[in-house]
Amino acid sequence: MRKVALMAREIALNAPTVGQALVAGLRLRGVEVVFGIPGVHTIQLYRGLAGGAIRHVIPRHEQSAGFMADGYARASGKPGVAFVITGPGLTNAITAMAQAREDSVPMLVISGVNHRDSLGRGLGHLHELPDQRGMIATLCPSIRIEAPDQIEPALTRAFAHFSSERPGPFHIEVPLDVMPLQAPPAPDKAPLPALPPQADSAEIDRAAALLNDAKRPVILAGGGMRKAEAALRALAEALDAPVITTTNARGLIHGHPLLVPASPSLDAPRALMAASDRLLALGTEFGQTDYDMYVRGGLPEMSGMIRVDVDAAQLARQPAALAICADAGAVARALMSHIRQKAADGAARAAATRSAARAELPEYMQPQLAVVEAIRAAMPNALIVGDSTQPVYAGNLYYDHDRPGGWFNAATGYGALGYGPGAAIGAAIACPEAQVVCLIGDGGLQFSPAELRVARDENLPVTFLVWNNSGYREIANAFRDVGAEVIGCDPSPLKLDAFAAACDLPFASVSDDAEAVREALARPSSGPRLIEIRVSQ
Structure with a gap:
C-alpha cells in the first residue's frame, strides 16, 4: 500500500499543472513567443515556460505587453499572446486590447483571477476586482477555466475566434486555486483550425455579374486584404479598377498604376468613389478614422456597392446591393474565374486621383x-x-x-x-x-x-x-x-x-x-x- 501511495504521489508530482498544460496547449497551436511580466498570480503559467519551449519577452509595463502582442500579430499573421497578472495586470492591458479590437488584430491575453470562492464577495483580496471577467466581456470574449478539463475547450474556442471570425482580442482567466491543479496531458496534436464563412456559388455569380456590367468600377481595400495581395492585384487588373487602400491595407500593390494610396477622408478619393458605377469593398469596416477623419460627413452614396467582410455584424451596419459574409481574399480569388477582362480607363482615373489627393x-x-x-x-x-x-x-x-x-x-x-x-x-x-x-x-x-x-x-x-x-x-x-x-x-x-x-x-x-x-x-x-x-x- 505504501509503495502504491508513493507511486501515486510521484505521478501527481510529475503531472502537469493547469498552468503548465495551458502553455503546452499554446505550443501545440504554434505559439512561439509570449509577452509578459510575471507575478505571484501567474507563477504556474511561468512554470510551463521552463526549458524555453516558448520564448518569453519581458516588457516594462503590461500595456506594452499587449502592444507587443499586437505588433507581433500584425507582422506575423499569427495571434500575439500576453500573460498578465490578476487585477492591475489585466486592467493595464485593456488599452492594448481595445486597440487590437478596433483594428481586428488577433490577441490572446491570459490572466490569473482570485480564488473561486472569493469571487464577487468583496473580501479585499490582493488585486481584487468586483467582476474581472464581466469587465473584460464588455470588450471581447472572455472565458474562465474552472476545472482542468476546460483547458482544451477554452484554447480551441480562442483560436477559432482568430481563424473563423473577425479577429480581435480574446481573454482567458484562471483562478489561483485552479492554476496548480493536476491537469491531463495536452493532446498529441491541435484540432484543425476553424474556417471563416464561405461565399456560396450564387453569391459569387451575382457579384461577378454586377462587376462585369460596371463601366467604372472602384475597389476599396481594407485590412482584411492584408494577406491577399496577389488576389487583389489580379482582380484589379481584370476589372481595370482603381484600388483605394485604407491605412491597414497600405503596402498592397505598391507602385501599381491602379493604386490610390489615399484616405477616403480626402475629397479626391471620394470623387473617384462618387464617379464609380460599382464599388467593391473588400475587408473594410468603413471606420471613421479611415473614411471621415475630419468628421465632416459628405461620403458619396454607397448603397449600391458589393461588400465582402468576414463579420456579419459589420455587414449589417452599412447598406449594400450585395453583402457577402466571407473572407475577403477568398472571395477575390473566387471571382477571378468569373470576371471578363475589361478596359475601364482605370490607370488614368487612379493617376488623376493620386495627384489630386497628394496636392490636397x-x-x-x-x-x-x-x-x-x-x-x-x-x-x-x-x-x-x-x-x-x-x-x-x-x-x-x-x-x-x-x-x-x-x-x-x-x-x-x-x-x-x-x-x-x-x-x-x-x-x-x-x-x-x-x-x-x-x-x-x-x-x-x-x-x-x-x-x-x-x-x-x-x-x-x-x-x-x-x-x-x-x-x-x-x-x-x-x-x-x-x-x-x-x-x-x-x-x-x-x-x-x-x-x-x-x-x-x-x-x-x-x-x-x-x-x-x-x-x-x-x-x-x-x-x-x-x-x-x-x-x-
Missing part, C-alpha cells in the same frame, strides 16, 4: 510626408510602426508603402498614444529578417519610454525615430483651428541624447529636412538605435 494635403503636411518617404528610400521593405504623431497622420492620409502589411499604427481606430515602441518590438520579433522603424513623437514616447530597454535586451534591429516638436503640436493645432486658447500641449521633452545613453542606444540628432533624415537612416546599424528629428518651430 495641408501645406504643413507636405514636408512630413517627405520624411515618411525618406524612411522608405533609406530602408526599403521595412516595417514602419507608428504612434499618433504628425508624420504618421500625414502618411495615413496619403502614402504608398513598399511592403504588404508594413505600415501600421495607432493613429486609427482606438488611437492609443504610446503604442509605437511595444508594437515595433513585437514586429521585430515576428520578422527578425526585417528592418523596423518606430515612428513616434516626443510626447507619445513619454507614454512608454522604458520599452526601449526591451529592444536593447533583445538586441532588436529597431530604429526609434522620434519626431521632436516639443509637445503635442497636433493637438495644439486643433485648439487653434477652433479659436481656443492652447492649454496642456507643452510637456517638456526628454533630453534624448541622455535618454538614449540611459538605454544604451546609439544616438543621432538631425533636422526635419527629408534628405537629412534619409542620410541618418542609411547609416548601417546592427541593433536598436534612437534618432531624433528636430522639428523646426
Whole structure:
C-alpha cells in the first residue's frame, strides 16, 4: 500500500499543472513567443515556460505587453499572446486590447483571477476586482477555466475566434486555486483550425455579374486584404479598377498604376468613389478614422456597392446591393474565374486621383510626408510602426508603402498614444529578417519610454525615430483651428541624447529636412538605435 501511495504521489508530482498544460496547449497551436511580466498570480503559467519551449519577452509595463502582442500579430499573421497578472495586470492591458479590437488584430491575453470562492464577495483580496471577467466581456470574449478539463475547450474556442471570425482580442482567466491543479496531458496534436464563412456559388455569380456590367468600377481595400495581395492585384487588373487602400491595407500593390494610396477622408478619393458605377469593398469596416477623419460627413452614396467582410455584424451596419459574409481574399480569388477582362480607363482615373489627393494635403503636411518617404528610400521593405504623431497622420492620409502589411499604427481606430515602441518590438520579433522603424513623437514616447530597454535586451534591429516638436503640436493645432486658447500641449521633452545613453542606444540628432533624415537612416546599424528629428518651430 505504501509503495502504491508513493507511486501515486510521484505521478501527481510529475503531472502537469493547469498552468503548465495551458502553455503546452499554446505550443501545440504554434505559439512561439509570449509577452509578459510575471507575478505571484501567474507563477504556474511561468512554470510551463521552463526549458524555453516558448520564448518569453519581458516588457516594462503590461500595456506594452499587449502592444507587443499586437505588433507581433500584425507582422506575423499569427495571434500575439500576453500573460498578465490578476487585477492591475489585466486592467493595464485593456488599452492594448481595445486597440487590437478596433483594428481586428488577433490577441490572446491570459490572466490569473482570485480564488473561486472569493469571487464577487468583496473580501479585499490582493488585486481584487468586483467582476474581472464581466469587465473584460464588455470588450471581447472572455472565458474562465474552472476545472482542468476546460483547458482544451477554452484554447480551441480562442483560436477559432482568430481563424473563423473577425479577429480581435480574446481573454482567458484562471483562478489561483485552479492554476496548480493536476491537469491531463495536452493532446498529441491541435484540432484543425476553424474556417471563416464561405461565399456560396450564387453569391459569387451575382457579384461577378454586377462587376462585369460596371463601366467604372472602384475597389476599396481594407485590412482584411492584408494577406491577399496577389488576389487583389489580379482582380484589379481584370476589372481595370482603381484600388483605394485604407491605412491597414497600405503596402498592397505598391507602385501599381491602379493604386490610390489615399484616405477616403480626402475629397479626391471620394470623387473617384462618387464617379464609380460599382464599388467593391473588400475587408473594410468603413471606420471613421479611415473614411471621415475630419468628421465632416459628405461620403458619396454607397448603397449600391458589393461588400465582402468576414463579420456579419459589420455587414449589417452599412447598406449594400450585395453583402457577402466571407473572407475577403477568398472571395477575390473566387471571382477571378468569373470576371471578363475589361478596359475601364482605370490607370488614368487612379493617376488623376493620386495627384489630386497628394496636392490636397495641408501645406504643413507636405514636408512630413517627405520624411515618411525618406524612411522608405533609406530602408526599403521595412516595417514602419507608428504612434499618433504628425508624420504618421500625414502618411495615413496619403502614402504608398513598399511592403504588404508594413505600415501600421495607432493613429486609427482606438488611437492609443504610446503604442509605437511595444508594437515595433513585437514586429521585430515576428520578422527578425526585417528592418523596423518606430515612428513616434516626443510626447507619445513619454507614454512608454522604458520599452526601449526591451529592444536593447533583445538586441532588436529597431530604429526609434522620434519626431521632436516639443509637445503635442497636433493637438495644439486643433485648439487653434477652433479659436481656443492652447492649454496642456507643452510637456517638456526628454533630453534624448541622455535618454538614449540611459538605454544604451546609439544616438543621432538631425533636422526635419527629408534628405537629412534619409542620410541618418542609411547609416548601417546592427541593433536598436534612437534618432531624433528636430522639428523646426
